[in-house]
Amino acid sequence: MSAIQEVLTHKIVAVVRLDDYRRAVDVAKALCSGGVSVLEFTLTGKGAIDAVSTVRHALGDAVCVGVGTVLKVEDAQAAIEAGAQFVVTPAVRKPVIAACVNRNTLVLSGGFTPTELLEAYEAGSELVKLFPAQQGGPRYLKDVLAPLPFLKLVPTGGVSAENAHEYLAAGAVAVGIGGNLVSNKLVAAGAFDQITAVARACVAAVEGSAR
Numbered sequence: 001m002s003a004i005q006e007v008l009t010h011k012i013v014a015v016v017r018l019d020d021y022r023r024a025v026d027v028a029k030a031l032c033s034g035g036v037s038v039l040e041f042t043l044t045g046k047g048a049i050d051a052v053s054t055v056r057h058a059l060g061d062a063v064c065v066g067v068g069t070v071l072k073v074e075d076a077q078a079a080i081e082a083g084a085q086f087v088v089t090p091a092v093r094k095p096v097i098a099a100c101v102n103r104n105t106l107v108l109s110g111g112f113t114p115t116e117l118l119e120a121y122e123a124g125s126e127l128v129k130l131f132p133a134q135q136g137g138p139r140y141l142k143d144v145l146a147p148l149p150f151l152k153l154v155p156t157g158g159v160s161a162e163n164a165h166e167y168l169a170a171g172a173v174a175v176g177i178g179g180n181l182v183s184n185k186l187v188a189a190g191a192f193d194q195i196t197a198v199a200r201a202c203v204a205a206v207e208g209s210a211r
Contacts, residue, residue, distance in 0.1 A: 001064075002106070003064055003066070003085040003086040003105075003106040004086075004106050004126055004127065006037070006038050006064040006085075007038055007064075007086075007106075007127060007154070007173075007174050008152075008173055008174060010035075010036070010037060010038055010174075010206075011168065011173070011174040011175065011206045012036050012038060012164075012174065012175060012176075012177060012202055012203065012206055013038045013039075013040055013066075013088075013108075013154065013156070013174060013175070013176040013177070014031050014036045014038065014039050014040065014177060014178075014181055014182060014199070015040050015042065015068060015156060015176050015177065015178035015179075015181075015182075016031075016039055016040060016041050016042065016178075016182050017042040017044060017045065017068075017069075017178055017179070017182075018041075018042075018045045018182070018184055018187060019045050019046065019184055020045055020046040020047055021041060021045055021046065021047040021048055021050070021051035022047065023187055024041065024047075024051035024054060024055050025054060025055055025058045025059070026187075026192055027039075027182060027187060027192070027195065028055045028058070028059055028063055028065075029058075029059070029192070030192035030193070030195040030196045030199070031181075031182070031195060031196070031199050032059065032062055032063060033196045033199070034195070034196040034197065034198070034199025034200040034202075034203065035199060035200060035203035036181070036199040036202060036203060037062060037063050037064060038063075038064045038066075039055070039063055039064070039065050039066070040065075040066050040067065040068040040086075040088055040176070041055075041065070041066070041067055041068065042067070042068040042069040043067055043068065043069045043070060043075055043079075044069050048067060049067065049075075049078055049079050049082045049084075050082070052065050052066075052067060052079060052082045052083050052084050053082045053083045056083045064085050064086070065083070065084060065085055066079075066084050066085055066086035066087060066088060066106075067079040067084045067086075067087055067088065068087075068088035068089075068090075069088070069089075069090055070087050070088060070089050070093070070096055071089065071090075071091075071093060071096070072096070073095050073096055073099045076096050076099045076100055076105075076107075077099060077103070080100070080103050080105050084105070085105070085106065086105065086106040086107065086108065087100050087105060087106070087107045087108070088107070088108045088109075088110070088129060088176075089107070089108070089109045089110050089129075090110040090129075090131060091109075091110050091111065091116075092109055092110070092111050092116050092119050092120045092123070093109065094119075094123045096109075097109050097120070097123045097124045097125050098123070098124065100124070101124040106126065106127070107124065107125050107126075107127075108125060108127045108128065108129045108154055109123065109125035109128055109129065110128075110129040110130075110131040110156070111128060111129070111130070111131070112130065112131060112132070112135070112136075114144050114147070114148060117130065117144060117148065117151055117153070118148060118151070121150075121151055126152065127152045127153075127154050127173065127174070128151055128152065128153055128154065129153075129154050129155075129156050129176065130144070130153045130154065130155040130156065130172075131155075131156045131157050131176075132156070132157030132158065133155030133156055133157045133158055133159060133167065134157050134158025134159075135157075137166075138155075138163070138166040138167050138169070138170035139170070141153055141155055141167060141170045141171060141172060142170040142171055145170075145171045149171075152173045153171065153172050153173065154172060154173060154174045154175065154176055155167045155172050155175055155176065156175070156176030156177075156178065157176075157178070158180075159175045159176060159177050159178075159180070160177065160180035160181075160202075161177075161180070161198065161201040161202045161204070161205045162205070164177065164202060164205045164206055165205050165206070165208060168206065175206070177202055180198070181195070181198050181199060181202060182195055
């Protein structure tokens with residue numbers, strides 16, 4: 001499947017924000033064991049771009065790997081060269097969006113206001129990240145979609161197994177789950193079984209909302 005098909009099918013993007021990515025493969029395996037296979041490694045941590053190629057080499061088609069917190073065109077290009085299948089920005093970064101579109105790479109541009117979300121879409125972001133989602137909640141997302149129903153929104157920020165179904169019921173096409181799924185503390189402790197358990201809970205919540 002293409003990256004956009006992976007996101008729309010599985011409906012969960014694991015936002016992996018670590019200080020360093022030395023154990024990226026272990027994290028990826030733990031998430032995959034729990035049914036979460038779309039992974040975003042944020043550039044705020046050391047070795048994120050290297051982790052993309054390492055994880056893709058180790059797990060192959062079992063994962064769909066992208067990079068997040070991308071602010072610069074050169075970072076987007078470096079990530080794509082390393083094998084990133086999608087790119088995520090925290091805000092509307094039109095040069096980054098254009099760079100991804102030119103490379104036929106899925107981009108999820110972040111935005112919050114209706115104007116920002118529409119600008120991201122019109123610039124070429126097929127999926128638009130509603131961030132920080134917790135500031136408005138599911139009702140805000142639903143309100144935005146009322147006049148802009150063509151937007152494919154992926155709320156991120158404060159999303160968890162407990163509330164993921166609410167965002168999907170409000171019209172989100174997928175959700176981004178970060179600190180509630182993977183944290184530096186869990187990775188440092190080697191608590192990969194716990195990451196797998198939380199991933200399973202997230203998948204169950206998403207599958208439950210589809211029924």
